[in-house]
Amino acid sequence: MQLTLQGDGSTIEVSETVLGADYREPLVHQVVVSYLSGARAGTKAQKTRSEVSGGGVKPWRQKGTGRARAGTIRSPLWRSGGQTFAAKPRDHSVKVNRKMYRGALRSILSELLRQERLQVVTAFELDSPRTRDALEKVRSVAGSDDVLIVDTEVSESLYLAVRNLPRVDVRDTVGLDPVTLLAHENVVMTTDALRRVEEWLA
Known part of the structure; x- marks a missing residue:
């Protein structure tokens, strides 16, 4: 050629x-x-509800307050809570x-x-x-x-x-x-x- x-x-x-x-x-x-x-x-990292600091104490009692039940202040539904499906470092x-x-x-x-x-x-x-x-x-x-x-x-x-x-x-x-x-x-x-x-x- x-x-x-x-x-x-x-x-x-x-x-x-x-x-x-x-x-x-x-x-x-x-x-x-x-x-x-x-x-x-591949270094992105987030924390799940079990990894976020705090949240060990139940914020209020289960019944009688009129509020929705809650077991931890680190639930993914809450502000400052953990990530539901947290990203972890991985090889792409x-x-x-x-x-x-x-x-x-x-x-x-x-x-x-x-x-x-x-x-x-x-x-x-x-x-x-x-x-x-x-x-x-x-x-x-x-x-x-x-x-x-x-x-x-x-x-x-x-x-x-x-x-x-x-x-x-x-x-x-x-x-x-x-x-x-x-x-x-x-x-x-x-x-x-x-x-x-x-x-x-x-």
């Missing part, structure tokens, strides 16, 4: 398996949900097999290429860590301000140049994930990064 590089117009041979895969929406959805679930802290992560995860990444990259939202360049380098220069280069390559830049390793000058751009993100191939790929309008990837991704997903 031939792919035209952005900028110089030359072509390179890329893997049909990685960049020519069908878009499998249910698989992508499952992997994205799993990824986001795994990112949840959902297991996804490696084969599914890689299949979802292949689907996403292939769909980005079909929609012309994936641009491959020989290299993405800056002479100086200036945000203005970085924005001009991003716009010239991707034609958009909302861009994910993927390289084999992130240089310090590139990181410093784009860190103040709210919709531009830069990642190395190790930190590539489905949620970040889908979060941006365009993805700019260097040829070295593409080769490494192909090795990983082939």
Whole structure:
């Protein structure tokens, strides 16, 4: 499968398996949900009626007051009472097999290429860590301000140049994930990064 590089117009041979895969929406959805679930802290905690401090004494006698019967001031019906179904710390992560995860990444990259939202360049380098220069280069390559830049390793000058751009993100191939790929309008990837991704997903 031939792919035209952005900028110089030359072509390179890329893997049909990685960049020519069908878009499998249910698989992508499952992997994205799993990824986001795994990112949840899961530290939420509330107290049940038995855990709230106080409430050991019956507030008034059972009969004769004309009021509704009550056994504790920590009933969930009362102000400052316990929670009926109290949330407890738990693990929200959902297991996804490696084969599914890689299949979802292949689907996403292939769909980005079909929609012309994936641009491959020989290299993405800056002479100086200036945000203005970085924005001009991003716009010239991707034609958009909302861009994910993927390289084999992130240089310090590139990181410093784009860190103040709210919709531009830069990642190395190790930190590539489905949620970040889908979060941006365009993805700019260097040829070295593409080769490494192909090795990983082939």
